[in-house]
Amino acid sequence: MTFYIYSPKWFSGIDSLLEIIIILTSFLISYYSFKTYKYFNFKKYKYFSLAFFFFGISFISKIISNLIILIPVYKQINFYFYSIVYESYKNFYLIENIFFFVHKLTLLLGLLILFFIITKEDKIETIILFVVFLIILSFLINNYLLFNFIIIVISLFLYLIDFINKKSIKKNKNSNLSIFFGGIFISYFLIFLAVKHNLFYSLGEIILSIIFFYMFLNLIKIFRK
Amino acid sequence: MVFKRNKIEIIYDILNAIKEKNNKIKITHILFKANLSHIKLKEYLKDLEEKNLIEIYYEKKQKYFRLSELGEEYRLKLKQMKKFIETFEI
Numbered sequence: 001m002t003f004y005i006y007s008p009k010w011f012s013g014i015d016s017l018l019e020i021i022i023i024l025t026s027f028l029i030s031y032y033s034f035k036t037y038k039y040f041n042f043k044k045y046k047y048f049s050l051a052f053f054f055f056g057i058s059f060i061s062k063i064i065s066n067l068i069i070l071i072p073v074y075k076q077i078n079f080y081f082y083s084i085v086y087e088s089y090k091n092f093y094l095i096e097n098i099f100f101f102v103h104k105l106t107l108l109l110g111l112l113i114l115f116f117i118i119t120k121e122d123k124i125e126t127i128i129l130f131v132v133f134l135i136i137l138s139f140l141i142n143n144y145l146l147f148n149f150i151i152i153v154i155s156l157f158l159y160l161i162d163f164i165n166k167k168s169i170k171k172n173k174n175s176n177l178s179i180f181f182g183g184i185f186i187s188y189f190l191i192f193l194a195v196k197h198n199l200f201y202s203l204g205e206i207i208l209s210i211i212f213f214y215m216f217l218n219l220i221k222i223f224r225k
Numbered sequence: 226m227v228f229k230r231n232k233i234e235i236i237y238d239i240l241n242a243i244k245e246k247n248n249k250i251k252i253t254h255i256l257f258k259a260n261l262s263h264i265k266l267k268e269y270l271k272d273l274e275e276k277n278l279i280e281i282y283y284e285k286k287q288k289y290f291r292l293s294e295l296g297e298e299y300r301l302k303l304k305q306m307k308k309f310i311e312t313f314e315i
Contacts, residue, residue, distance in 0.1 A: 032306075
């Protein structure tokens with residue numbers, strides 16, 4: 001059974017609008033990363049492009065799955081002088097579950113790809129093992145809170161690995177990628193706290209879109225003539 | 226730690242060296258800026274000239290290099306990609 005977190009009423013629909021920023025930014029980063037790979041032939045940018053492409057797909061699926069929950073499905077059977085109206089959710093719940101599965105899988109795959117990039121993992125057996133594990137995990141988790149918790153752990157792990165890597169080669173420790181991982185950690189942590197009060201869900205979503213908007217601004221700076 | 230540049234990075238360094246000298250640079254200056262051997266540089270310059278990215282001209286019997294329009298466009302694209310790499314350091 002799927003466990004839902006409900007956003008405050010005033011925030012309904014706004015989360016989907018904010019996620020459009022996330023989707024656009026993800027696809028832009030994916031496009032320019034692929035272009036960079038084409039010019040410089042750095043393979044890691046091909047995979048970076050794929051990771052952000054998955055993020056884009058993930059949030060599209062999330063928007064669709066959120067909208068499906070809100071659709072009331074009424075069916076009507078007409079007799080001669082009266083009609084019976086009833087709610088029919090069967091097919092929509094199936095579709096909602098499919099999109100939720102795609103959302104989980106693609107978000108986790110995107111983070112997994114980033115993990116492989118920053119740890120420079122290139123053994124194909126390890127990669128296949130992790131991907132299979134993720135597919136199974138995405139299938140089994142129907143609890144949104146548990147999924148959130150997994151994202152929190154992964155993003156914290158990614159932030160720490162990136163921080164340590166950059167520190168060891170004396171680079172800027174708080175690079176955009178570190179900020180990105182840190183931002184995902186904070187936003188999903190807040191979304192996790194939505195069990196206490198649904199306001200945290202709105203805060204988490206707002207912070208997530210701010211992080212992606214920040215990445216979008218960086219892209220504008222790069223490509224502004 | 227020594228980082229080996231790939232072909233495109235070397236081309237960017239050459240094009241940038243020409244641009245920095247306001248499209249009037251001698252081969253010795255490119256050699257210094259691009260950090261290549263003379264033989265390798267000549268190969269690259271020949272390749273860039275064939276692809277119409279650079280032009281050779283003479284002034285007071287001295288040989289100079291400048292970027293063509295295509296070369297300038299290509300340099301800008303490479304510059305953007307390099308900025309992308311610097312922004313998203315992975």
